[in-house]
Amino acid sequence: MSEFEFLRNVTIGQYIPEDSIIHRLDPRTKLIGALLFALAVSSTRSVIATVLVLALLMGVIVLSKLPILYVLRGLLPGLPFLIFLFAMQILFQGGNIPCGVTWFEWWFVRITPCLAELVVLGMLRVVAFLYIVSLLTLTTTSSYLTHGIEILLAPLQRIGLPVHEFALANMIALRFIPTLAEELERTAKAQASRGGDFGNAPWYRPDIMARARLPLIIPLFVNALRRAEDLVLAMEARSYVGGKGRTKFVELHFGAADWVAIALSLLVWLAVWLLPWPTLRTWFPYL
C-alpha cells in the first residue's frame, strides 16, 4: 500500500522472534539442515519427491510457529524470476529433451510432456530454495547465523582463507542493512517532496530510468562511505587490529535436539536421493 516501505515483503533476511523448537536449534544445525534440504531438492528429478520435500518444509514452518501466510508471501518478490524462468524454459528447452510425444510445435518452440515435467520441477525447486532460505533467516538471528558460518568454515582458516574477516564483514553488512534501508526510504521521500519521481521512464530507456534514480543512489553512497569512515575510527578506538589474538564471547551449544534434527535432515536427503521415485516415464514409458 505504501510506495515507500521497501522492506515489507522481503521475508529473506528478516528474523521473527518466536519460542519454537526450530528457533532454539543451534545455528550450525540449521545451516547444515538447510544445506541437506537444498541437496535433497537438487538431487532428484522426480516431481513427487520434490512435492514431498515441500510438504516437509511446510511441516517445519508449522513447527517454527511462524505465521504461515506471512512465510508463504515471501515468495512474491521471487515471482518475476519464476515467470522469467518459466518463459525461458518453455521457449528454448523443448528441443533439447528427447521425447516421444509432441503437444505443440512452431519454429524452434517445441512443447512436450517431458518439457512440462521439467518446467514444473524447475519451478518447484526454486520455490523450495526460497522457502529453505527464508525459513533459515526467519528463525535465526543474523548474528547467530554469522557465528554458525564462522565456526563451520573455521577449518578453512588453516589454508589461509580469512574466515574471521569474512564473518565480521558479513556481520557488519547485516547490521547496516536496516540502517541503509531506512536511509533509502527517507531519501526517496525527501526527493518525492522535492517533486522527484523515479519510475516514469519508458521501459526501453533504461538510461533515463538510471538517471532518474541518481538522486537516490548518490546520497546513499555518500552516506554509506561516511558511515564506513566513522565505523573504522570507532573500531580502531576499540582496539580492533584484525582477527589475531581475539577471543570470542558467543558460545554455541550443540544439544540432543540438534543431533536429531541433523539425522532427520540427512535421512530426508538420502531418501530423496536413493529411493527410486517415480518420474513421468515410469508411468508413461512410451514417452
Next chain:
Amino acid sequence: MPIIRVENLHHTYQTEAKRPVQALRGVDLTIEAGEYVVILGHNGSGKSTLAKHFNALLEPTAGKVWVKEWDTQTRDHVRDIRRTVGMVFQHPDNQIVATIVEEDVAFGPENLGLPRAEIARRVDWSLERVDMQPFRFRAPHLLSGGQKQRICIAGVLAMEPEVLVLDEATAMLDPQGRKEVLDIAWRLNKERGVTVIAVTHFMCEAIQADRIIIMDEGQIALQGPPREVFQQIDRLRELHLDVPHVSELALAMHQQFPGFPADLLTPEEVAEAVANCCEEGQWPIVNGQRSTVNANEDYPNADHTLDRDTPSPPLPLSQSPNLPISQSPLLSLQHVVHYYMRDTPLEVMAISDINIDVYPGEIVGVLGHTGSGKSTAIQHFNGLLRAHDGRVVVLDQDLNDPKVDMRAVRRQVGLVFQMPEAQLFEQYVGDDVAYGPRKQGLSREEVRARVQHAMEAVGLPFAEFKDRITFGLSGGQMRRVAIAGVLALEPRVLVLDEPTAGLDPQARRQLMRRILDLQAQGITLVMISHNMEELAEICDRLYVIAGGRTVMEGTPAAIFSRAGELRAMGLDVPDVTKVAEALKARGLLPAGEVIYTLAQAEDAVARLLAQRSGAEGTGAA
C-alpha cells in the same frame, strides 16, 4: 601525575585540495585523573581534532601528547593507550558493529583477547552501568538514539578505561537521550573516578564540569570552572557560543542589582538567590531603580533572542483559540491513524489519534519525544504516508481520495526532513536547488529565477554560492541548500522536521532567523523541534504529541503553563520556566504567571527584586 599531557600540539590535515587545514596550532593542556572536563567550541574550532589525539587516533604534526607515561607518537603502546582512553563518537549508528546489543558490548574485550568468562562479566557490568540490561538481546537498530549511545558507552566501559572521551556524543540526541548520556558520564566520574572529557557545542552540558576549555581557531581561548567562564558573556558570544539562559539571567540581575550573585548555574540556585534576597533584602540598590521593566534596554548586545526584524502583527486567529468560522485550516489531520509494516507480524501502530490544524500564516510547533509519532504525523501533510484511518485535508483536498494529484500537493506543501543535507546529490549547489523546478518542466529562466529566490531566502547569495561544490560546504550551509531545494517549488506551506538538530549555536540562530523571514513572506510553517527555547520563541501555536496521540494544543504560553505535565511526559521545558517554577514553589511568583522566554524571566525576577528593594524604602522611583 596527570593522566593526559599535551604539549604545544599542532595538527594539520592534508586535504586533496591544495591548502592544508591547520586544525590545531599550539595547544598546551594537562588533564588530571578524576577530572570532568568539557571542551567547547563552535564547528571547526579544533575541538574534535584535539579529542582524537587523546587516544592516538591521530598523530601530532608537531608537539607531543602523553597518555600516562606513553607518548602517542611512538606506536608501541597504541593498544595500552586505547584501553586507557575510551572514546564515544557523534553518530551512535556508525559505531555499532554487531547485530545484537550484548555482542556489540563484547567487541572491545574480544579485541583485547580476554577469556570468555571475563568478557561475560564485563558485558554484564557495563550494561548495568548504562541501565541497558533489559535490552541486551535486542537488535541495535530498534533502539532510540539515546539508548544506542548508551550501548556505545557500554562498549567502551567494557574495556575498563580510565578516561572516557565523549566526542560530540550528544549532538544527535533528543533532550531525553542527552540527559541519559550526561547522567551516566557524571555517575561514572563521581562514583567510579573515571576521568571524563566531553567535547560538545552545547553550553548547558558544561554545567556539571569541573573545568571548561573553550577552543577557537585551533587554540585554547578560555578555560576555567563553569561559574567563572559563564560570566564572560561577551567573550563567549565572540566565540559563537551560547550562554545558558540561567547564567545570563543571573548576570543581568547582577548588573541591575549588584548584590545579586552573578555566578549561578541552575534554576534552583537562581530561585534560592531570589528567595534569600527577598527575605533579607540584603543589598544596597545602586542602579536597579530605573530600569526594572525595560530590562532589555540595558543589554543592547543581548542578541540571543530572535528579534523579528519585521514585526509582522501576529495573526489574530493564531493567537486565539476561538477561530473565526470562515477561516478554514490549510492543513488538517483529523483522528489520523498509521501503522508501520502493516499486515506483517512486525506491524506496529505508529500513531493512533493525531489532530493538527494549521491556519494560513502561522508557525505551528510540534513537540514530543523521540518515538512519539510526530515525524510520522507530519508525513501525512504531503501524502508521503496515507492515513489508515481518519481524515487528512490539505488545501481543501481530501488526501484519502485516490484521485488527488499528489505531485501537485507536494509542490504546495514542502517537507524538509531531518538532516536534509544527507539527501543532496548534485555536484553544484545551484543544480541541486534546481532539481524540483526542473522536474516541474519550467523554462530555463523560470528555473533560474526560482533558484535565485530560494537561495537568497535562506541567506545564500546566488552569485556566490550557485557554482560552489555542494559537498564542500559547512553543515549549516548544506542544510540551508536542502531547505532552498524545497523552497524552489514555491510552496505555500513549509514543514520542517527538526531543522536545527546537530547545528552549532551560531548556525542555529541564523537558520531560525531565516524561518521568521519566510513567515514574513507569507509562508505558513510547521516545525518539529526538541529545543523548547526555540519553539517558545518563534511559534504561534504548539501541539504536543505523546504515544501517537495529540495530547495538548495551544499558544506557547498556554502550553508552558502546564510545565509539570510536560515534564511528566519526559519533555524538557525551557530553563527559565524551571526558574519560574522554582519561584512559584517558594510562593514568590503567582501560580498563574507563565514564563518561557529569557526576557519574560528577566522582567519577572527584576520586578520581584525591585519590589523587595521598594519595600525596603531604598528603591524604585
